[in-house]
Amino acid sequence: MSDQWRPYDAPGDGSPPPPPPPPPPLPTHRPYGSATYPTYDAGAERRRLRGRIGMLVVGVLVVLGGAGIGITALVVNALDDDSSSSTTTTTTRTEVHVDGTGNGSGDVDLFSTAATHAMTEALVKETGSPQVLEVILLQVQAVLTVPGEDGPRTLLWDGAALTEGGPGFSARKPFDVGDLDGAVVARLCGEQPAGCTAIAGRPLPSDNGAWLTVASPSGVRFTDLQGDKP
Secondary structure (H helix, E strand, O other): OOOOOOOOOOOOOOOOOOOOOOOOOOOOOOOOOOOOOOOOOHHHHHHHHHHHHHHHHHHHHHHOOOOOOOHHHHHHHHHOOOOOOOOOOOOOEEEOOOOOOEOOOOOEOOOOHHHHHHHHHHHHHHHOOOEEOEEEEOOOOEEEEEOOOOOOEEEEEOOOEEEEEEEOOOOOOOEEHHHOOHHHHHHHHOOOHHHOEEEEEOOOOOOOOOEEEEEEOOEEEEEEOOOOOO
């Protein structure tokens, strides 16, 4: 064969071809044009969340028949605590030690006659009177809303001491907390006292005595302080 392979000579002066031009820049996506966005305000966000939580608490109280309005003051005070500020709170404790306030295992059990009797003694020692506007009684703690010179105030009872809980609110007429028997509450709560809440107070100003609203896992009951009716 007369034909032979030889290298291919590119036309021109032998220099490499220029690189291709760069691609055009991608368009910037601005869905909201020149819109501005507000600066995040941590304090305002906390206040918004506290408002939502407060509405949930009020809803729970309505489910319980509208009872327990006084405890909302404690909830509001707790929710109004802004972590960005520093406050100093002074509390007082009135201690009264009475046998029979435990459940035998060393834990507090306020669902007994001895426990509510001790609570009454502590209240009289603290305020000079057994009168309360309402009581929210749980197995391990109670919230008492009592009359005060500047309006209702709340006290916390843990089975051994009373602690100031701050201002309260109640439209009820007072009654003698000595009429409240923790043993009656225990009977109404049934076999799951840890999940039971009792609220004692006068639902209506015309009521001659206080009534109990007892909410337990088995349901809600409304009865007098003796647990007999209606």
